[in-house]
Amino acid sequence: MKRRDLLKRGALGVAGLAASSGLLKTSKVLGQNTPTLGHHHGGVVGEVKNASIDPAVFLESFYYGKVSRLPSGKTLREYDLLAVDREIEVAPGVFFPAWAYNGQVPGPTLRCTEGDLVRVNFRNAGSHAHTIHFHGVHAARMDGSFELVHPGESFQYEFEARPFGLQLYHCHVPPFKKHMAKGLYGAMIIDPKTPRPRAREMVMVMNGFDTNFDGENEIYAANTAAFAYHQKPITVRPRELQRLYLVNALEFDPINSFHLHGNFFHVYRTGTTLTPTEFTDTVMMCQGERHILEFSYEEPGDYMFHAHQAEFTELGWAGLFRVSETVA
Numbered sequence: 253m254k255r256r257d258l259l260k261r262g263a264l265g266v267a268g269l270a271a272s273s274g275l276l277k278t279s280k281v282l283g284q285n286t287p288t289l290g291h292h293h294g295g296v297v298g299e300v301k302n303a304s305i306d307p308a309v310f311l312e313s314f315y316y317g318k319v320s321r322l323p324s325g326k327t328l329r330e331y332d333l334l335a336v337d338r339e340i341e342v343a344p345g346v347f348f349p350a351w352a353y354n355g356q357v358p359g360p361t362l363r364c365t366e367g368d369l370v371r372v373n374f375r376n377a378g379s380h381a382h383t384i385h386f387h388g389v390h391a392a393r394m395d396g397s398f399e400l401v402h403p404g405e406s407f408q409y410e411f412e413a414r415p416f417g418l419q420l421y422h423c424h425v426p427p428f429k430k431h432m433a434k435g436l437y438g439a440m441i442i443d444p445k446t447p448r449p450r451a452r453e454m455v456m457v458m459n460g461f462d463t464n465f466d467g468e469n470e471i472y473a474a475n476t477a478a479f480a481y482h483q484k485p486i487t488v489r490p491r492e493l494q495r496l497y498l499v500n501a502l503e504f505d506p507i508n509s510f511h512l513h514g515n516f517f518h519v520y521r522t523g524t525t526l527t528p529t530e531f532t533d534t535v536m537m538c539q540g541e542r543h544i545l546e547f548s549y550e551e552p553g554d555y556m557f558h559a560h561q562a563e564f565t566e567l568g569w570a571g572l573f574r575v576s577e578t579v580a
């Protein structure tokens with residue numbers, strides 16, 4: 253049965269899909285609630301405990317690598333990335349057999365500064381050949397598109413970090429769509445040499461999961477766990493500048509989006525400018541697109557953010573910013 257047919261029959265959402273696709277592992281979690289949004293305490297009952305990341309921690313985690321100084325004065329940053337097979341939980345009780353960099357989906361958010369020499373020690377401990385293709389400017393042999401790294405093998409990628417902005421890295425082994433959709437992707441932030449203004453910074457990698465392998469996503473999320481930030485809102489202080497690094501790693505659906513409630517945000521397209529290119533409340537993003545968003549809230553309260561594709565929202569891609577003076 254197709255996801256869209258399922259949805260036409262009523263507000264089944266996550267629980268209905270999980271139950272009908274036979275992927276249900278913890279029956280107490282699902283099947284007893286209204287899984288779609290519309291009330292204030294999260295879209296599903298139960299929590300994702302094995303997402304491979306803690307969404308609250310992943311949101312603000314940056315992997316700066318092992319830093320050393322080269323004789324030229326340049327900064328060298330060394331990162332270790334390991335591809336593994338791992339089952340992850342993507343909605344309460346819904347598991348997905350992922351392929352994951354460092355055992356997590358999304359992979360760690362690599363962070364460096366423009367001009368740094370980036371060295372990535374990649375080892376493939378998975379069951380299929382993989383690579384890492386980095387967006388950015390680099391030599392062809394460092395592109396991760398032709399040199400397959402077979403199970404048990406290693407490869408060292410090395411390039412200068414440029415241009416500054418928000419980059420994407422992902423496996424580039426055919427069938428490409430499958431290697432992406434299985435979870436081999438992550439964000440890479442290349443900071444400008446003169447840092448951006450001080451802000452509270454967050455990373456959201458918009459993704460989805462084809463849990464019944466029919467070539468469509470059944471679960472959607474920002475940072476893998478459906479409704480995670482709806483169940484545990486992201487707390488922000490009034491008037492504090494929020495900087496969101498937003499990456500679209502979704503497969504199968506050509507377009508994804510981010511819509512913010514009660515507010516507008518500035519868009520820095522691909523993160524490659526220091527002046528905003530747009531002021532809006534909804535940004536559409538094709539596969540592989542990424543932008544930096546900046547905004548701040550005045551009034552305390554709970555504000556939704558979600559894909560403006562309502563179908564994605566109901567299947568997990570929704571969260572809340574909780575604006576409060578008393579943020580820890």
Ligand SMILES: [Cu+2]
Binds near residue numbers: 383423436
């Ligand atoms: Cu791969």
